[in-house]
Amino acid sequence: MSKAYEMKRPAYDAVARTLHWLTVLLVAMQFVIGWTMPDVHKDTQPVNLIAWRLGAGATLVAVMTIRVIWRMTHWPTPDELRPLLSVVSRITHVLLYTALVLVPLLGWINASSRGWTVRLLGVVPYPELSEPGSAFGHEMGDVHSILTWVLFTLIGLHVVPALFHRFVLKDDVLQRMLPRAKPSRDQV
Numbered sequence: 001m002s003k004a005y006e007m008k009r010p011a012y013d014a015v016a017r018t019l020h021w022l023t024v025l026l027v028a029m030q031f032v033i034g035w036t037m038p039d040v041h042k043d044t045q046p047v048n049l050i051a052w053r054l055g056a057g058a059t060l061v062a063v064m065t066i067r068v069i070w071r072m073t074h075w076p077t078p079d080e081l082r083p084l085l086s087v088v089s090r091i092t093h094v095l096l097y098t099a100l101v102l103v104p105l106l107g108w109i110n111a112s113s114r115g116w117t118v119r120l121l122g123v124v125p126y127p128e129l130s131e132p133g134s135a136f137g138h139e140m141g142d143v144h145s146i147l148t149w150v151l152f153t154l155i156g157l158h159v160v161p162a163l164f165h166r167f168v169l170k171d172d173v174l175q176r177m178l179p180r181a182k183p184s185r186d187q188v
């Protein structure tokens with residue numbers, strides 16, 4: 001193939017890219033549902049929007065489990081950022097992964113303490129992670145709410161630079177997470 005038609009390969013494989021955008025969809029759903037659902041009280045039943053929240057949260061736990069395993073066994077090609085930026089980017093990714101595992105897990109613990117069963121896609125039941133009415137489950141619910149805002153901040157610190165690279169610097173960083181990269185400048 002001549003160099004002019006050679007496409008720069010994305011840094012992340014198809015599974016990693018699918019898991020990334022599936023995570024984005026599920027997290028976006030969680031924020032929208034979280035902001036629109038009714039307040040939760042002692043006798044609230046897990047129906048309607050709350051049922052959707054539990055179903056999406058359970059799916060997020062499953063997706064993140066697969067994602068962490070995939071990431072530890074399939075490394076992306078290294079980025080071409082300056083060393084300091086590359087370290088900052090990697091630290092942000094590690095913090096994002098940590099928040100993405102902890103936030104739904106703590107939500108699940110809190111749901112168990114309310115006597116709610118968390119089900120994958122609303123069908124397959126997950127085990128209970130705390131005793132109904134337990135103080136531990138209640139406290140983990142508080143930590144869950146705080147970490148949600150930490151996750152929201154981390155997403156901002158991740159998305160704004162990604163869009164800055166795409167629309168201001170016009171480099172190939174965003175292409176690393178898209179199906180097929182456009183030819184790099186020296187290839188056209």
Ligand code: HEM
Nearest residue numbers: 023024027071079093096097155159162173174175176177
């Ligand atoms: C418009 C929204 C988003 C864009 C454009 C975007 C873009 C990207 C890009 C380009 C990368 C690869 C960076 C690199 O390796 O140089 C990446 C990685 C990553 N993104 Fe996003 N992202 C978005 C939203 C999100 C959201 C909402 C989350 C989390 C909720 C997220 C979590 C991650 C994580 C954890 C990685 C690291 C992947 C890894 O190294 O395994 N992203 N994203």
